[in-house]
Amino acid sequence: MTTLADSVAWIGGHSVHVPDGPVALLLDRLGDYMYAVSAVLWVLVTAALLWAVFRRRAEGEDPNDPARERRMQRTVTLAVAASAAILFVFLFLSYDTSRAMTGRPAGEPLQIRVTGHQWWWEVEYRDSLPQHWATTANEIHVPVGRPVVFDFRSSDVNHSFWVPQLGGKRDLIPGQETSLWFRADTAGVYRGQCAEFCGYQHAKMAFEVIAEPPPRFAEWLVQQRDTAATPTDSLAQRGQLVFVTSPCVMCHSISGTTAGSRIGPDLTHIASRRTIAAGTLLNTQGNLFAWITDPQGLKPGTRMPATQLGPKDLAAVVAYLETLR
């Protein structure tokens, strides 16, 4: 069975310390500095403690010797002053990093709107021309080398958007608008995941960021703006008919058809996506069958109900979905 990871390697296995792009690099550097200083301080204090416990004591030494008391006073004062100084350095570095991160990104940024849903991500590429809008789910394509500014909303509960290798995280809170920017400098697939507990399937609310060279990205965006392809193959045609006359349309939309509900992910170009069920399964024919038949078994609690389709109808719907490139 092909797994998610070995179909295309996630860059750096989504570690915050394999950074890509300016934001994540700054954060990585700040982290490295703090780890190093903390490790040194930990060793020093532990050594002082062990020394205090195990040092050899002179015969008849007075534990309350006033001369030593004065020496200790000096040492402790010095240690406190040193700690305060180190904290000031940390504070300065922290502010400096904040400033560099939150400043307006250089260059013309790409705007993407992300809306959190229990338990998937709606991704919208808006434009001054409404006919240029494109909507997808759980997969964010970005051009390499161009900053991307996200604005976040939530349709239900709090979520948090996080791509460890590209930058920090930001909460999606109903009634609030939040935003975040990052830039990917290396082409590839990055994994992101919801970081704020949001109910049953918080664990399986992932997404992927696919960074592509600008021309390929532009091509992808143009394709996403299209309405869905009309099926030519008879099985797929039957699938489309089943789809638009079944409960599927209660939640999903496929542009160019009568299916127009926006409760679940937009399926207009579902076949072009790498995963289904918010980064849970690779988008293969087998997984589509499994997901449509038994979503509650694969992702207990998901809002997608089990579908009561006969085997023939099911095959037709899967065939139809596979044409939606």
Add this chain to the structure above:
Amino acid sequence: MTPAVGVDPGEHAALERVWRDRTGLWGWLTSTEHKSIGKRYIITAFVFFLLGGLNAGLMRAQLARPENGLIGPDRYNQLFTVHGTTMMFLFAVPIMTAMGLYFVPLMVGARNVAFPRLNAYGYWVYLIGGTFLYVQLLLNTGPDTGWFSYVPLAGPGFSPGKRVDTWAQTVTFTEIAALVGAVELIVTIFKNRAPGMSLNRMPLFVWAMLVMAFMILFAMPWVASATLFLAMDRLIGTHLFNPAEGGDALLWQHLFWFFGHPEVYIIFVPALGMVSEIVSTFTRRPVFGYPAMVLSLITTGFLSFSLWVHHMFVTGIPELGSSFFTAASFMIAIPTGIQIFCWIATIWAGRPRLTVPFLFILGFVVTFMIGGFSGVMIASVPYDQQAHDTYFIVAHLHYVLLGGGVFPLFGAFYFWYPKITGRLLSERLGRWHFALWFIGVNLTFFPMHLLGLRGMPRRVYTYLPETGWGPLNLLATIGAVIVVLSVVLFLVNVALSRWKGSEAGENPWDAPTLEWGTTSPPPSYNFAYVPVVEGRSALWDRSPDHPVVTGLRTDMREVLVTTLLDAEPDHRHRHPQSTVWPLLTALSTGVLFITLVYTPWGLVIGIVPLTISFIGWGWPTERDHQEQLREEAAA
């Protein structure tokens, strides 16, 4: 019970008759004695620690490998919610309060806490609240939105049913118990100290308890409002947190963390007091820098109220505002640093004895420091952008709470067990317990730092094999098994030593504080003669023929009230009798709160027994009347 050395047997018998609880079950139910209540409080809180640990064990079993099918999301969410709620509300705060309620009166030379009936009431309310939560968990209707219960997830729209109401009401029970404990501690410390124990001679443990009590007083009202608002949104359709109707989802987070951050220090500050007592005893000298230690405790208490926003750094709060909280969070490291340096100086100057309590203190310093350093990291706004809500935070908070809370607490158990039971715990088993605990805790939680940095978010019931988080999670689970073994050893030690441990005598460690100046276990009246304190280390500084207070009545419960600053004798106070009314009042409170979960009419139904029991509580008995007559005759 035999009288202490030098106590007149007649005097002892008289005091016993007046102060002792009745025997049997009725005596147990009606007891208002601080040691009896304190002991059951400590045991109950420890049972909740074991239950909370059991939840954690199940979670570790589920996370041992990717896509494990042991526990589904529904059960898992209940487990982590109940784990957090238990450890914070039913274990950590209660056990710290309980240690205070047992030892503070002894340490300040008092006969009992200031409000003994309130004390019993607080315990019963706490017991009912905790039991309610676990009954719900066993019925598979336990809360499932986290111990922080963020809205809107915890609101009526996304959490129908009674699960979240159960959580909110459990918290209400524990708020009452904590507030009641805080009031008693403050008044006992301020008004019942033995003559001579001026504020600047108070043991550091008592100082820590005082600071903790004030923090409870200022922090609990916030969570009380928060849970009340949540209950109103859920029960009677207000929209305080509903953004669709003009409410604010972020308001919950402010209210919750304005309580939630001090809460961490409410656990940590008493532990610091325990550390100071143990360090002083086992190095045979007073803690270095007493004024700095006291000021550090107070500063920690104050500063802990200015950090709450660092739990909300990724909610899109304006940068300038966040910066303030970074600075404040960094600043709180300084008083903690001062205390660690002072302890090291104390050890350096003194002659350390490597007993089990002392080992736990050494373990505390090295383990807690890791939590302290990671705390400084996540207090930085930019660093927190990555670490927030990941396993890095799980690692951090367990290093702080286990390192800074439970290590000292275990040390304190070994230290004070002989005072409570009259027998010493086995040092040999204790060393094994310490070693396994130290290894287990670090093996469980250190890998979680790395998991967080490799992208593992918190509160996930499973993860995909492709993420590569499997091996480190397995390591953490192995660590958890070692932790379980160490706690089992501790329980074995407690059970064996209860009957087979060596006799402790009055002061087995040659400790300086007053509780070691009476028998182990102490008699019902604590001290036959209320001591007069002559120095900061009460027993070490005691002159050979030390003065005591005489003239307190022995034919009725009478206590000495002293002045706040200098503890000069002020007046004598008639102390209330034991009674069953606190228990009945707690039961009525339980009826009110629990029915309220199911219907707003609970308020109307519950108010009747509650009013009756409060009247009963204050109703004078024949005995009260007789005592009053005797008092008047004497005057």
